[in-house]
Amino acid sequence: MKKNMLGLTIGTLCLVASIGAHxxxxxxxxxRGTIKPVACNLTLGGGGIVDYQIINPASLSATQFNPLAAKLVSLTVSCGQAPAKFGLKLSDMQADSKVVGVLGAGFTEAQNFGLGIDNHKRTGGYSVTLKNLRSSNGALSPLMRVGTAGSWQRSDGKIAQNPSQYSWGSGNSVVPASITLLNGTLEVKAVINRTQDLDLTSDVTLDGRARLELSYI
Structure with missing residues (x-):
């Protein structure tokens, strides 16, 4: 290794001397230059925590899935003064706890996020829906596509897991709008598993966790 390094050094010095002689x-x-993406900040109300607090097991069915009341979380994306086209992806960090069919009619399994596992039992699932989207120029309609190469289409706002991507357009447009500020709501609705499939000999904790990622498009 030392011989190779010495040979390289001598070769370089000789080359420099040769150039200097002419x-x-x-x-x-x-x-030079730097292409710097627009700096956008994503904020969720309440720190992104949806808390159902104490749930009385007597209010739950043993043989049917148990939907809870919807909870609303404010969503804000601010891009300063420079308009940008951006979208969202949601990844389920508790995907292995999914209870198939727990959301019921109108939802797909891609829209079913796991509520965690407690005492070796799957506690349920929840859905996330984009609502009340607005920019400084008015109301926006939710859009979606699968992956980053698919075609944009109108959406009902129900969020499916990554690789589905979500954005918003003006009016009936299926082209994502370039905006500086987005305000909206995430409607979160949890559904608890049948109590016959839970271990109620001790506390059961709902533990749904998902990662919301902002991306530029």
Whole structure:
């Protein structure tokens, strides 16, 4: 290794000396710059925590899935003064706890997020729906596509897990709008598993966790 390094050093010195011995007939032009994405900030109301607090097991069915009341979380994306096209992806961090069919009619399994596992039992699932989307220019309609190469289409706002991507357009447009500020709501609705499939000999904790990721498009 030392011999190789020494040989490289000598070769370089010889090359420099050789160039210095002749007139300079060429120069290097360097073009520099930085393409910097717009800095957008994503904020969820209440720190993104949806708390159902204490749930009385006597209010739950042993043989049917148990939907809870919907909870609303404010969503804000601010991009300063520079308009940008951006979208959202939601990844389920408790996907292995999913209870198939727990959301009922009108939802797909891709829209079913797991509520965690407690005492080796799957506690249920929840859905997330985009609502009340607005920019400084007015109301926006939710859009979605699968992956980053699919075609945009109108959406009912129900969020499916990554790789589905969500954005918003003006009016009936299926082209994402370029905006500086987005205000909206995430409607979260949890559904608890049948109590016959839970271990109620001790406390059961709902533990749904998902990662919301902002991306530029």
């Amino acid at each position: 007139a300079t007939t060429a120069a290097e032009l360097i073009v």
